[in-house]
Each structure stands twice: as C-alpha cells, then as structure tokens.
Amino acid sequence: xxxxxxxxxxxxxxxxxxxxxxxxxxxxxxxxxxxxxxxxxxxxxxxxxxxxxxxxxxxxxxxxxxxxxxxxxxxxxxxxxxxxxxxxxxxxxxxxxxxxxxxxxxxxxxxxxxxxxxxxxxxxxxxxxxxxxxxxxxxxxxxxxxxxxxxxxxxxxxxxxxxxxxxxxxxxxxxxxxxxxxxxxxxxxxxxxxxxxxxxxxxxxxxxxxxxxxxxxxxxxxxxxxxxxxxxxxxxxxxxxxxxxxxxxxxxxxxxxxxxxxxxxxxxxxxxxxxxxxxxxxxxxxxxxxxxxx
Amino acid sequence: xxxxxxxxxxxxxxxxxxxxxxxxxxxxxxxxxxxxxxxxxxxxxxxxxxxxxxxxxxxxxxxxxxxxxxxxxxxxxxxxxxxxxxxxxxxxxxxxxxxxxxxxxxxxxxxxxxxxxxxxxxxxxxxxxxxxxxxxxxxxxxxxxxxxxxxxxxxxxxxxxxxxxxxxxxxxxxxxxxxxxxxxxxxxxxxxxxxxxxxxxxxxxxxxxxxxxxxxxxxxxxxxxxxxxxxxxxxxxxxxxxxxxxxxxxxxxxxxxxxxxxxxxxxxxxxxxxxxxxxxxxxxxxxxxxxxxxxxxxxxxxxxxxxxxxxxxxxxxxxxxxxxxxxxxxxxxxxxxxxxxxxxxxxxxxxxxxxxxxxxxxxxxxxxxxxxxxxxxxxxxxxxxxxxxxxxxxxxxxxxxxxxxxxxxxxxxxxxxxxxxxxxxxxxxxxxxxxxxxxxxxxxxxxxxxxxxxxxxxxxxxxxxxxxxxxxxxxxxxxxxxxxxxxxxxxxxxxxxxxxxxxxxxxxxxxxxxxxxxxxxxxxxxx
Numbered sequence: 001x002x003x004x005x006x007x008x009x010x011x012x013x014x015x016x017x018x019x020x021x022x023x024x025x026x027x028x029x030x031x032x033x034x035x036x037x038x039x040x041x042x043x044x045x046x047x048x049x050x051x052x053x054x055x056x057x058x059x060x061x062x063x064x065x066x067x068x069x070x071x072x073x074x075x076x077x078x079x080x081x082x083x084x085x086x087x088x089x090x091x092x093x094x095x096x097x098x099x100x101x102x103x104x105x106x107x108x109x110x111x112x113x114x115x116x117x118x119x120x121x122x123x124x125x126x127x128x129x130x131x132x133x134x135x136x137x138x139x140x141x142x143x144x145x146x147x148x149x150x151x152x153x154x155x156x157x158x159x160x161x162x163x164x165x166x167x168x169x170x171x172x173x174x175x176x177x178x179x180x181x182x183x184x185x186x187x188x189x190x191x192x193x194x195x196x197x198x199x200x201x202x203x204x205x206x207x208x209x210x211x212x213x214x215x216x217x218x219x220x221x222x223x224x225x226x227x228x229x230x231x232x233x234x235x236x237x238x239x240x241x242x243x244x245x246x247x248x249x250x251x252x253x254x255x256x257x258x259x260x261x262x263x264x265x266x267x268x269x270x271x272x273x274x275x276x277x278x279x280x281x282x283x284x285x286x287x288x289x290x291x292x293x294x
Numbered sequence: 295x296x297x298x299x300x301x302x303x304x305x306x307x308x309x310x311x312x313x314x315x316x317x318x319x320x321x322x323x324x325x326x327x328x329x330x331x332x333x334x335x336x337x338x339x340x341x342x343x344x345x346x347x348x349x350x351x352x353x354x355x356x357x358x359x360x361x362x363x364x365x366x367x368x369x370x371x372x373x374x375x376x377x378x379x380x381x382x383x384x385x386x387x388x389x390x391x392x393x394x395x396x397x398x399x400x401x402x403x404x405x406x407x408x409x410x411x412x413x414x415x416x417x418x419x420x421x422x423x424x425x426x427x428x429x430x431x432x433x434x435x436x437x438x439x440x441x442x443x444x445x446x447x448x449x450x451x452x453x454x455x456x457x458x459x460x461x462x463x464x465x466x467x468x469x470x471x472x473x474x475x476x477x478x479x480x481x482x483x484x485x486x487x488x489x490x491x492x493x494x495x496x497x498x499x500x501x502x503x504x505x506x507x508x509x510x511x512x513x514x515x516x517x518x519x520x521x522x523x524x525x526x527x528x529x530x531x532x533x534x535x536x537x538x539x540x541x542x543x544x545x546x547x548x549x550x551x552x553x554x555x556x557x558x559x560x561x562x563x564x565x566x567x568x569x570x571x572x573x574x575x576x577x578x579x580x581x582x583x584x585x586x587x588x589x590x591x592x593x594x595x596x597x598x599x600x601x602x603x604x605x606x607x608x609x610x611x612x613x614x615x616x617x618x619x620x621x622x623x624x625x626x627x628x629x630x631x632x633x634x635x636x637x638x639x640x641x642x643x644x645x646x647x648x649x650x651x652x653x654x655x656x657x658x659x660x661x662x663x664x665x666x667x668x669x670x671x672x673x674x675x676x677x678x679x680x681x682x683x684x685x686x687x688x689x690x691x692x693x694x695x696x697x698x699x700x701x702x703x704x705x706x707x708x709x710x711x712x713x714x715x716x717x718x719x720x721x722x723x724x725x726x727x728x729x730x731x732x733x734x735x736x737x738x739x740x741x742x743x744x745x746x747x748x749x750x751x752x753x754x755x756x757x758x759x760x761x762x763x764x765x766x767x768x769x770x771x772x773x774x775x776x777x778x779x780x781x782x783x784x785x786x787x788x789x790x791x792x793x794x795x796x797x798x799x800x801x802x803x804x805x806x807x808x809x810x811x812x813x814x815x816x817x818x819x820x821x
Contacts, residue, residue, distance in 0.1 A: 107624045
C-alpha cells in the first residue's frame, strides 16, 4: 500500500500557485499535514481525493496514476472534505445510505455498517432525524461516518476536528489512532495538538511547498536546545517580540513569561525549556518566511 | 454613499464573472438576429408585407421592442440572485449586523440589477448601430434615434425587471422556483397587454403598443396598403421560402410629453417596488418563520443537541464491512427521496389529482389542459437535477466516489424520469386503451427528455434557472399552445405524424451525453 506524490504542482486559473514541486511518499500510518491557512493543504487533499487534478506532476496509488484511473483509488478512499454540505431533508441514516450507494456498496451490508458507524460517532439516537437540524459538530460526525463507510485503505480528513467540542475531539483522535493499522490516514490541520496526538509522520507545508517531513521525533530534534523561557516586563513585551521568535506567552503578576525559539538565550536569566511540536512548527515557518521573497 | 457602495460591490461581483462576457457576446449576436436581412427565412417586426427601412429610427424601435420581449425574461433570471448570493456566501449575516437599513440594501440591489441589465442594453445599442451599417439600407447612423427608444421604451422595462427581481427574492413564497414560474406568467401578461397596436394601452409596460401604433401611423401617412392589426412581432419563421418585404421610411416615435411621462411613470413605479419589498425582507434572519423559511424550518426541526454523557468509542476494526454492489437502486430511491421529501401535502394532492384525472378524463379540451399541467407540476424537482450537489455542497463527497459520472447521473436521470412518468401515467394508459401506441411512445420520449434537459442545463449552467426558463417556454409552446415544432410529448397529431417522438428521444440522448460531458468536466476540474 503506497501513495506517491511526485513533483505535483497546482496552478489555479488567474495564476494562483497553490502547490509547487510537492513530492512525498506515504505508507500505512497517520500523516499529519501541518501548515498555516492558505498553505495548500486543502488543494493537496483534493488532488489526493481525486476531486481536482494537478496541473503538473503525478500521484500514484499502488503504482496506478490517479489522473488516468481515479476509480482505482475511489473504491478504497474515505474522504472528509474541509467544507461539505448535506441534504437537509434526509435523515442521517438515509444520507449515509445514499453515500454508501454512491460508493458502490451493497445496500443490506451497508445498512449494518451504517448502524455501527452511527454508534461510533455517537449519533445512534439521532439516526432518524433530518440532518438539516443537526449542529455543526453533529454534521461533522456524519461526515466522519461517511468517510468510513467503505472501510477505506486511504482515509483523507481535512480539518476534521473543526466544530467538534473538546470531548468529541478526543474521541476523534482516538478513532484516528485506532484506524492507523493497515491503512494510510492523512490528517490535514493547523491544530498542532491534533497531530501531536495521532501522527506517526508529519509533513510541514507552507506557500504550496513541502518544508519538512519525517517522524515527530525528527522535527522535535530540530529545536532541541533552542527553546527558552524568560520573564519579560509587560511594558517591554512589544519591543521584545520585534527581535525574538515568540512561541507563547503567559501573563503573571511579576511580568510575562515568554517562550522563545532561538539559537542563543534571548536574555540573561532565560532558561532552557522542553521543545514541543508547536515550537518545531513555528520554527520551520519562521525559517520559511525569512527565506520567502517579500 | 452606502447605497452606491452596495450597488457597486454587487455590480462588480457580477461583471467580473466570465459568464457576464458571454452575456454581452450574446447581446451582439442578438443585435444581428433582431435585424435579419431582406429575403431571410424569418422576420422580427413587420406590418403586413411592409417593414421599415433599416434606418437608425427603425433599428432603434425594433431592437427596443425585441429587447423588451426577450431580455426582460432572460434578464430576470440572470439578475434574480443578488440577495440569494448574500445568503449563500454569508455576507448577508455580516450586513445584517450593521446599521445598513433594509431599504438601502434592497434599493442598492435594485440599482445593481439595473446596472447589469443597462450594460446589456448599451452593448445592444452599439451592436445595432454596427448591424445597421452592415445591412447597408441606410448607412447614416443617428445615435439619438437608436438611443431614444432604448432609453425611453426599454430602460423603464428593464428597471421594472430589475425591481421585480428584488421583490421576488424578498417575498418568501416567490423566492424559489415558484417565483420563477410566476414571473414567466407576469412576462406573458405584460407582453400581451402591450402588443395590440391601437396606441391606447394604459398598461403598455413593454412599449410594444407605442411602437406598433407609431409604425402604423407612419404607414397611414404614406398610404401603404396595410390592414389595421396586420402586424407581427417575434421570430416569425416562414414555412416555405423567404420573406420579401417592401420597405418604408420610418421617422421614429413622436416623443410627446404625455408619452415621455407615461414611460417615466413606469420608471418611478420600478423605483418604488424595492422600497415596498422591505415589508417582506427578513434581513437574513433564518429563524423568522415566514413562507419558504417556515417550510425549511419545519423539515429541519428544532436544532438537535447531544447529551454530554457518551459511551467510550468503539473499535473501528470491529465494525462489519459492507460488501460491494451496484447500489443504483438505492441511489435512485435516495434521489427520489431528496426530490420529494419536504413537498407540501397540497403538492401531493394536486399530483394525485392529475394522475387520476389524466387516466379517467376522456379525450378533448379538459384532458389536454390536465395533461398540460401534469407536464409542469414537478418542474422544481426536475430543475434541481444537476445542481443539487452545488446547492447543498455535496459534490466533494459524491465526486470522490467511484464512477461519479455514470452512476450518479444515471440515478438522477432515472429519478427525474420516474417523477415525469408517474405524474403523466394516465397518458400512455389512455393511449394504449384508445389504440395509439405511437402516443405512448411520445409520452415515453417526453418523460425521458425533460430530466435529460434538466440535467444538461443544470450541469452546464450550475443553476436551476436556465432549465426553468427554457422548459417554461417549451411547455408554453408545447402542451399549452400545441406548436408541432416543439411537440416533445405527443401533444399534436402533426407532431406525431412528423416523427416528433423519435426526434425527442434523439434529443434526450444527446442532452444526456452533453450532461455526462459536463459532469465529467466538473469531476476533473475545480468546479
């Protein structure tokens, strides 16, 4: 099971370059695709989900070119788009039955799976209610259920935790971890904690380019010994932010405790801190922005 | 300032779409179409065997009259989306939270509608001047003679259309497809109220009466042998051969003060309409239980929330797997459910009545009227075909499934066919009982043709309006006025004898192929 993204580019009409020379090879596990808004994550997801085509390069699923034979992947694909709608007059059960049919699943066995999936996403008691009356989080869970209808080998979830409450978010993270056996899961998000909890591999994307990829430990190593915490007087915080890469602040009675990323201690009295994935992510973005043309 | 900003933003949003250029291109084509050369196979405006020489005065009134007849209808469907766009994009929610008054908002939308339609008129005026010069009957181009009928006859008409679009978007029960149908009848009534030619029509919004009476007045001055009332407006196709008109020198409309005041009166009324529409404007408050919103609220029910007490997550690996199958029947059933769910009891009651009456009523006028209504009753179910994925934003979910073109399109077409066939089922039953198998085949072809047309229109235009407008015209000409040329369902003996059912079936197949091509392009591209 292998998904190869080979020098993929995407240019939209009007000249917007959403992806540039993007290459990545994926094998079973959870890939966390991290990047800021507008980085090209959703474009990449849509290309991988066969709903749009790359303008250059190619994507292959087990050696099959998706541009030529998209149905080879579609049969084993689960896709939760970032933005999707529902047919408001259908019940959750009917909507899922409709999508199961669209995916080419046999009606009776699909119904059995749907019942379990509704249970999985905690919607059993609302199965016969029209989805038009569902809250955003409940619709998102219907979306999660539809992505799992065909027991996908490739599961693509784009900003899946948007609209979920904290408890549901934890459930979903657990679900993703549970899914990552013999399948490829791609989780696109800008919420670092979602990736931290589930990803076995991480890819950082910004400006349509792949900045870095590898296991979370590798990314953490890149900021090892470069994260500091220092107390700064509140009045000096604005000036301090101008000259240091600030990863976070905590207000205290005696000033502001600032988390800083840098090769050297930013001020005397700064002490080294344990790096997090968010530190690594911010560091990579800062390097990218420093190198990007103004 | 606020008013100008609202109108400007809406106007810019519209004219920066590629479709706007297509519209302007069509206006250039329309100018050429409105002024056929002598010896053409069709005529657009003539008094008996006479028409005006192609001077600026004549081309001005002809283009004004035809613009009013055709641009008014197409223009309505074109601009009736200003408020709807703000609902869809969510901009309306932002505007609703500002100090912007409903009156200013709706009047701004009216001005934007008017600007779009006026820009079409302007392009038509320029194109008409060029066509006049190309035809070469009178090469003196007088801009004032071309512009005055367009300004005084067409502009008030398009202002009315621009205002009507705002009103129809605001009044709850006129917002959707029902409003589109209602406007079609308003358009028919408006045109027929004006096209008499005696110069005494008080409700001559289209200005046709004014133009026709002016042309007759000139004909009388020149002592032309033209019978009163012997005139034709539209695309009059000569059954055999070509038209060969004698021409006369038309001097234009005598713009007296009462005439100008009459036209300006329509303009004033048009400006007042959007202000009156504020009575119905809900200011993007979806919870306000009115008309269609109430219907939507009823099917959606009260917002559902989930209790915080939740059981631990199940293991996905423990779930039963679904086997592969065709799933087509399930999809058809679901497509039917999507189409029919939420329709009112009244709709069902009328549909049932049409089915029963269609089978029981004997041949004659009552049956033909019933059949006519059976062919239009489910129009909104058909018009949603091909655009539902866009409206409900389900395209990414559906187009990432296997065989998104063949499977989905087939299911949608079959659902549309089932609806058409079910509501008109009385027709083939009677046809077979009365020994007219060809009429049964014509019915079959018609039931296949309508959803195919809906899919082709929906997929390519990404809107339900094109089908609603085109099908209303076809329906008005076919089942209602029994024009053999557009007999798509076996409505006329001439159509049946002329092989219309076979043509209809062939066109249905071509339309399905067109829809499939469009859908394949949608699936491949970024939609």
